[in-house]
Amino acid sequence: MINLFKSSIYMFISLFARLLTNVGIFFILAKFWNVQMFGEFMYYFTFTTLIVLFVDYGFSLKLVKDISTSPTDIKYLVSKAFGCKLFLTFILVLVQFLFLNELDNYLLFVVLLSSSIFNSFGLFFCLPFRAINDFKSESVVTSVSNMLLILFILLLMFIDFTALTVSIAFLAGRLLFLCMSISTYKKKIGPLKIRELMKLKRNRQILNELRSNFPYAVHFAAGTIYLQIDTMIMHTYLGDNGVGFYQASVRILMGALLLNDVLTNVVLPKLSANNENFDKIGENINRIFLGIGSLVSIILFVFAEQIINLLYGPNYHLTISLLKLSSILLIIKYMGGLYGVLLTVSNKQNIRVMAVLISITINVALNIVLIPKVGMKGAVVAAIVSSIVLNVIYMFVNINVNKSVFINKRYIVLIIFYCTVICLNYFYHLSLLASIAVTLITIIIILIIGTNNDEKNILFSYIKIKKMSSIKARRGA
Template structure:
């Protein structure tokens, strides 16, 4: 099977599972938001995001690191999985203690503290399961990850639905997440035995070099958490839970949509890029350029569509209860293509062993995001948080490009964006001219308009045709 066919297969598998998970997860978030109301929904998001700030301690980049190392040498699986699991057991305990101490020092009410404890436990369980998922990704066994992700989502949906149907509290809702995390760990252990027979192979001498080499991955994740979620925390401190709820209603579906789309591509190409950097360095430029092209073909119309149809989407999702979220939804829609392309360029930096540079870049932009939030939130509230997010995403993309040119080579990816952008604008113009159409019909016709515009503008060249042929063969 060729590289293109292998990547296509993995994207198809990942895409199918992520599509199911994203749709069901999005409906679940809407269900929760409508049930809790703005204040409790804000508290829900605060507790969930607060615990993720401590993930650098629970998983100092080990999961991402072993993906790269096992993808390059499968014989390291036993040693890396055993020692990574032991390290994470210790760091997770330390992390939970820090979560408890931190939330108590900040003086939040007792009910908020309990919810943070529960979501902290769920976050740590999810982090631990990433060790096993790293093996599936390194072996390019995306079907295992797909089945586990779907099973995890199904358990969460059933348990949350029961709690809401029984008219229970936010605290009991948080217990559902803990239960889901525990079952996910057990299923991962079962699946791992089918992929690789793990024999405990403890090697304390490996701990220090593993942690040192993995730390840039973890630091990158830590900065990414600040990058994406610090605005929620700052809103809770400066403006309160109601504004967090309004902002989260707009931000959560868009972040989930962009993350799912980005992960579909990067999950499939990361192990291949890492392997090719050792054996086929010249192929990285082609993979980066064309991955960027196709992800922007996907991302740009989503962004324009969400921007032009923001009021209809918010009303459809939440009703009049969250009408204030419309303006934030419009602004945040602009970060989708930036988020997607940064996923590709960031993956390239990691694949060429420049994860330190990637971490540095995300750190700079996280700082920019914090500064912008400090300036804008006091006067603009959730609108200021939305503006900060978009500007920070733009800065990250620019910085990634600068470092790729410096440490790898100049890749002319911007030239691939013009035609999808023009086609997206034409689609947006069509949407604004036909507001009387039913929303579902409008979305379908707009997608057809976009595809026709792409073809009319000559977006696809001979290289694309070769790729399509290989993809069709794999299908």
């Protein structure tokens, strides 16, 4: 458990650095741009994010799982996957030149697309570190490159703060990230196996590799589309303004899901390497997912108005109700975090893909029906309903596969406590001081209920070790 905690710390640093660029930067853009300008930029940013899924092709799941299972074949596995990504990138570039050159702002689209491709390859070369539990190397690369990207954006605020110049800053930052990722990969693991790349061409192994990776690609793509397709539909009905208000809420939600991504990325390689300990590890991890999700969701619900005013200002008042509704979506996603990972580890990825496809079909259908009728809230309601369906499918499949739902008494008590706090805040409009008091009490209760004695001891001992190390460093200085 102590190794899991340390790995989570490094993964948190890595994902937090990405959070600053994928979320924090957009807070700045929304603050200084008007809603329409922000909405237009986010539309193209979302569009390119969806297109690059073709290049990502689910390697963040499949490659990590394969390397965790066979770490001695790491160079061979990475080289094969890299060859496939190059092939997919060539097809994507060709298609966009042939069919997407009549977009209203084609130059902005091309720059953002190039940026997303560089980012995809940069993340690709960080995946092996994640698979071999070298989260420290990944955290260093992502932290430095993303901090420099933020610096680029901040400098532009004093020079030429337009959509095109910001997209160029993204391009430069992502290219730097790719260079640092390749350099670190060569230093830690070694160069790519060129022979394996040649074999892919001669023996037509690219098609075989793509075929074996297809279920993971569909799942990864469906998962991202699930979070982004509503923006594309919303743009059709509500235009740039609707996208601007909605994306302001989505960016906060993405930031709040950071810890969910941390746990998922840390748990996947560990369970892949130790799949006989599902029952022992699963129950504890599932409770941790719920405890963290409950706390983050309550904070977003209780302080929605303060958060929106602080990050965006009064012009985004329509986003407050969206954020409160999104906090319910957040807890549902945390509750389903472990079950999806277990299906991947149990080699039931095909079932996971089918579940996600069913969920995304429901999501798209509800978006088309609800957005024209109830506006932006319709997209959040659609996401909540489809997420519940997905979690239910995951749970039933895990009962059949792993013979357990990984739920104990502490888990049930946490759910009851969460629902109680949300209902109190919904029916009784608390003052700011009362809300702060309720949140502090919530943190204490979640720590008591959500962690067992061993986990408390690990947490406190880790804090103590870090504190002692800091004291020794000061004395040495």
